[in-house]
Amino acid sequence: MAVEGAQLVLALVAAPILTGWIGVCRAVLSNRSPAGLLQPWRDLVRLFRKETIIPEGTSFLFRAVPFLVFAALLSCVLFVPFLVTDPPLAPVADAVVLVGLFSLARMLMAFGAMDAGTPFGDLGGRREMMVGFLAEPATLMILFTASLWSRSTSLPAILHSLLGAAAPFHPSLLFALLAFILILLAENGRLPIDNPSTHLELTMIHEAMLLEYSGPLLAMMEWGSQIKLLLYLLIGTDFFLPAGLPSSLSPGALGAGLLFLSAKLLMAGAGLALIETLFAKLRIFRVPEFTALAYLLATMGFLIHFVLEV
Amino acid sequence: MDNDDFSKRFSPGFCLIPREDGIPRAIIPQNSPGSYIEEARTLAASGGRFLGLWAAGDPEPRICTAFLLREGLIVLVLPLNLPEDPQTFPSLSSFLPAADRFERTVRDLFGFVPEGLEDSRPWISQGLWTVPPLASPPGTCIPETPTPDLQEYPFVRVLGPGVHEIPVGPVHAGIIEPGHFRFQVVGEKVLRLEERLGYTHKGVDGLFRGREIAAGARLAARVSGDSTVACSLAFAQAVEQALDFSPAAGVRFMRALLLERERVANHLGDLGALGNDAGLGFGLSQFTRLKEDLLRRNRIHFGARYLFDVIVPGGVRANLDDKAILDLLEENRLLAAEVGDLQKIYDDHGGLQDRFQNTGVLLPEVARRLGAGGVVGRGSAQAWDLRADHGGDPYRRFPPALALAHEGDVAARVRIRFLEIQESLALCRALLEHLPEHSIAEPLPDNPETAEGLGIVEGVRGEVLAWVRLAPGGVIRAAHIQDPSALLWPALEVVVPGNLVADFPLINKSFNLSYSGHDL
DSSP states (O other): OHHHHHHHHHHHHHHHHHHHHHHHHHHHHTTOOOOOTTHHHHHHHHHHHSOOOOOTTOOHHHHHHHHHHHHHHHHHHTTSOSSSSSOTTGGGOBHHHHHHHHHHHHHHHHHHHHHTOOHHHHHHHHHHHHHHHHHHHHHHHHHHHHTTTTTSOBHHHHHHHHHTOSSSOOHHHHHHHHHHHHHHHHHTTOTTTOOTTOOOTTTOSHHHHHTTOOHHHHHHHHHHHHHHHHHHHHHHHHHHOOTTOOSSOOHHHHHHHHHHHHHHHHHHHHHHHHHHHHOOOOOGGGHHHHHHHHHHHHHHHHHHIIIIIO | OOHHHHHHHSSTTOOOOOOSSSSOEEEEEOSSHHHHHHHHHHHHHTTOEEEEEEEEOTTSOEEEEEEEOSSOEEEEEEESOSSSOTTEEEOOTTTOTTHHHHHHHHHHHHOOEEETOOOOSOSSOOSSOSSOTTOSSTTOOOTTOOOOOGGGOOOOOOOSTTEEEEEEOSSOSSSOOOOEEEEEEETTEEEEEEEEOOTTOOOHHHHHTTOBHHHHHHHHHTSSGGGHHHHHHHHHHHHHHHTTOOOOHHHHHHHHHHHHHHHHHHHHHHHHHHHHHTTOHHHHHHHHHHHHHHHHHHHHHHSOTTOTTOEETTEESOOOOHHHHHHHHHHHHHHHHHHHHHHHHHHHOHHHHHHHTTSSOOOHHHHHHHTOOHHHHHHTTOOOOHHHHHOOHHHHHSOOOOOOOSSOSHHHHHHHHHHHHHHHHHHHHHHHHTOOOOOSOOOOOOOSSOEEEEEEEEOSSSEEEEEEEEETTTEEEEEEEEOTHHHHHHHHHHHSTTSBGGGHHHHHHHHOOOSHHHHO
């Protein structure tokens, strides 16, 4: 119980701070003065204090979607090991289920956007589904590559096999990592696929789906997206940089694990900010090329495992 | 072609007199609708660029049409107090498609009916008035025109499987001027774009009536905030031509300097915004910083960040001492170096160039047909630049090179802006180094009788035109400012179809047209 609660609280608190950290890095990299680590938290608090305005002509779906999306993403938190090697829902913590839950959240979000019947909601929902269906095969391929050592798609099993592996370096995982970075950008609406800070409604993907939401409902959607980004980075550290993750619940081990975790997240966040500063947004019809590259890299990793590592 | 040939080809008994302060400008009155349309046809057929059409109401109703030729600016004036029906004028749209929206605007505001104009929809009117506000005599209704209704504006629709409409604006997600865009799209591809403007209409032509010259100059400066220098200067030129007043050389130098500073500030802002719209926030931060530094220097040396009211009829309201000149020269040097660095970054950025190139192509032939000038026109091989062609005194001594590109895409318009910044900075440097002693605004002479004048200036977006008619005693009887945006909005409509919906903001930004300057 303690681990469940700790994982949930940690993810809820840390997700906006991680987004804030990326914002700070981006600001510094382009010579702007940053708004601070806590800016996303301030925004969330502000939104939660506001009234909710429901657009005319929407059904119950529009109101239900933020809760469902938030719930789906929050349950993912219990799947991913990041405090200890065995997450609260270890017996069912399967990578394919995780991908399914992410898809569910995405689909619900697109439904909510289309429910309002505005052209921008449709546009955003449509584009989000396109990116999703292009990215999912690559995501699965990365998971399969990582699971080749453990012969299981269970996340704790993958983690145990990687932590206990004889060889510290897996060439197959290097390719999977490159693919994972591309997928992380695509799935979380970051540059060069989508621009999270744009105000141009015609170019939006993720933001276009949120245009009709306001107040606490918007806050839940934003918070959910921040948790999703955190989860992706956590999965990334599990697969590609698992060192330092404690397997026992002793306070000393947990403390050291938390330090390692923070350091890894700060590094990953800074790297993400660097990518976002360096690249311009892709033309939308280049997204298939981008995700195809991710799929190709993941498949190469998969094959290299059999060539070099078995 | 010399002036003799020229006057033979057009109206007998007039010639374009070279001027110190700019290009030759002439007003040619027409005595019948027939001669008006013949003259317009001749001007259009002999390489004249249609620059705009406007009207004046009571007490001397008239239609004015401007053409820019290599030899100079010509405005045809058709008085409407003729024995025939005074409420109609012949439409030029059959051979000048660009005249369509101007004539619809005249119909909306004045109630004069363009005969032969096929498009019967309102343009500037949003259905807020039932009687044309500038009707002559006041209160006259437009015959046979249904009351325009905002909700019912009939956009042209595309029908077919999978085609749908995306309405955008007039309120946008960013903090920008209001305008409505109606897209007909299939999937991500735009099939048709139609604009609906007029949301920032403020009745400028009506507000000019009866004002003193100084108050008129303040109004002209506020027609379009980012082009305040160009609008003020065009207005000042018009007043000075009407009063037969010639500003001193120092005044001309200062005005040219201010105009270039406005151009550089706008181009810096546009380049940053273009990078940002393609997802490169770095560009926006850098160019915004450079622009902000320039604006702050404007405030220090000229007293206004955007140079509002610095140019007035009769002179300028600023003076530079030696220290200020040194400071501006130092700024000039730093800016040229930094813009050069940033240009290299933009040019070498694969992702950015991929977004810019072959996006929003305005073919040179189309640009010529639409009469596009300014940055947009020069990006599509239209070699018109008043400063390079035949500017007045300071330009003749330090002629800036004409920036020209042939591709007509967003990348070409970006390149033109980079080239023009460097040319403008070089021109500013020359002006600062040779700045003559100048007097601040001189008192204007009085006009014993009604007088008319024209002004034309190469502004940020293209030629800004001003026309003024002064009653005795320096009271404005009628005046009009013509921003180039009005000519360029139709070009945007032509450029966008065939592109992706998501590329529209980028194309729109590469045009960066004024809503306020168009809606007047």
